[in-house]
Amino acid sequence: MRRLLPPLNPLRTFEALARLGSIGAAAHELSVTHGAVSHQVRTLEESLGTHLFHRDKRSLRLTQAGQLYSQNVRQALNLIAESTLKLSIPSGEGRLYVTCPPTLATCWLAKELRDFRRQFPDIRLNIKPQNLDHQNISGASYDVAIIYGNGDWGDRSVRRLTAIEMYPVCNPRFFSDGESPRQVSDFRGEWLLHEDDGGNWKRWLASVGVRVEGFADGTYLWGAHLAIEAAASGLGIAVGDDIVCANYFQQGRLVRLFDTSVPAPGAYYTVCEANRVDEPMIALFINWLEGRMHDAWLR
Known part of the structure; x- marks a missing residue:
């Protein structure tokens, strides 16, 4: 049975763009021009007969089909790369x-x-x-x-x-029934767990246009791993992200509060x-x- 393989160079370009999230970063990694990246991705989309990205003037986002396809393509390319590299390790x-x-x-x-x-x-x-x-x-x-x-x-x-996109996280049982805040302005300063001098919380709160009364009353733990673990243990609300909180989410020890996120510095x-x-x-x-x-x- 003939293998229905898409063009391989556009496939590699698509994987880099999906992983890095910007045409500039993909072009730099592949040592090609921005135009070459755009052309290769459009060639792949035409070959597949489907759109892989949502495009507008300010952003480039994977479609649902593109997200699933990028995950499978990455696994396939990694398998090829790893198999090739294993041949290079003599022992x-x-x-x-x-x-x-x-x-x-x-x-x-x-x-x-x-x-x-x-x-x-x-x-x-x-x-x-x-x-x-x-x-x-x-x-x-x-x-x-x-x-x-x-x-x-x-x-x-x-x-x-x-x-990295940052957002508030806490233990699902941190708030008793009926106490969970419906809006950020309901936050109390003593709930906040700071991993630094308060900069990450200030950055997120600024993105939603809210000033929390008693901001400095929070607990300062001076380490993201301490703040995340303290939040998972029910001490308060920390600023987390999809990577360091992934296992906590799977274990049910943390949940995300509010949809708004802000890029990490x-x-x-x-x-x-x-x-x-x-x-x-x-x-x-x-x-x-x-x-x-x-x-x-x-x-």
């Missing part, structure tokens, strides 16, 4: 040193590693929770670093994993030395991580 084994922000390591990555070990049983991971930035990245020892920030880390190889990136990005173990881990995080974002 099929080794140790990989990875640094990761404590929040991401605790709330998300630790629960995903079983899948990595199942797929790559001979690669031994050494995960170190650590926040890297411009001041300490040069002195850190790692094969791959996962960093939250703006993506500007000199001459290193940098790949964005996902953008940074994103998650993988970083490694530019001359090592094609090493099999590094490429396998980055591809796996990219796929798992994208899947969590789609859930």
Whole structure:
């Protein structure tokens, strides 16, 4: 039976655009022009006979069909890439040193590693929770670093994993019957759990045009993983996102409050030395991580 395969170059372009969310980012990753990305995606849509994106002047969003298709295409391309890379590892084994922000390591990555070990049983991971930035990245020892920030880390190889949208989360039993706020203006300052100096809450509240009385009365925990865990335990309301809260949502320990979200000031990136990005173990881990995080974002 003849295989009904779409054109493969447009398929690869579509996957990059669906994952990165912008034509500019996809063009940069693929080393092509913005026009080439648009042309390749339209070629794929014509081949499939369906629209994969909603387009307007300010945004580009996957259609429902495009969202499902992007997930399947990503899995297929990752399988091809991983199978190819495995051929490049002579012994099929080794140790990989990875640094990761404590929040991401605790709330998300630790629960995903079983899948990595199942797929790559001979690669031994050494995960170190650590926040890297411009001041300490040069002195850190790692094969791959996962960093939250703006993506500007000199001459290193940098790949964005996902953008982050933030919104309020709390334990489903935090509010007793009839007490749950119907609007943000009902929030009380003592409910707020701050992972920082209050900046994330200020950013979200500004997006909905609300000032909370007693804002400074909230609890300051100085760490997103502490704030998220405290919210899951019923202490108050934290600012969360689809990645670090994914497992809490599945376990029923957190729920989202209100539909409004606001972009985080940074994103998650993988970083490694530019001359090592094609090493099999590094490429396998980055591809796996990219796929798992994208899947969590789609859930």
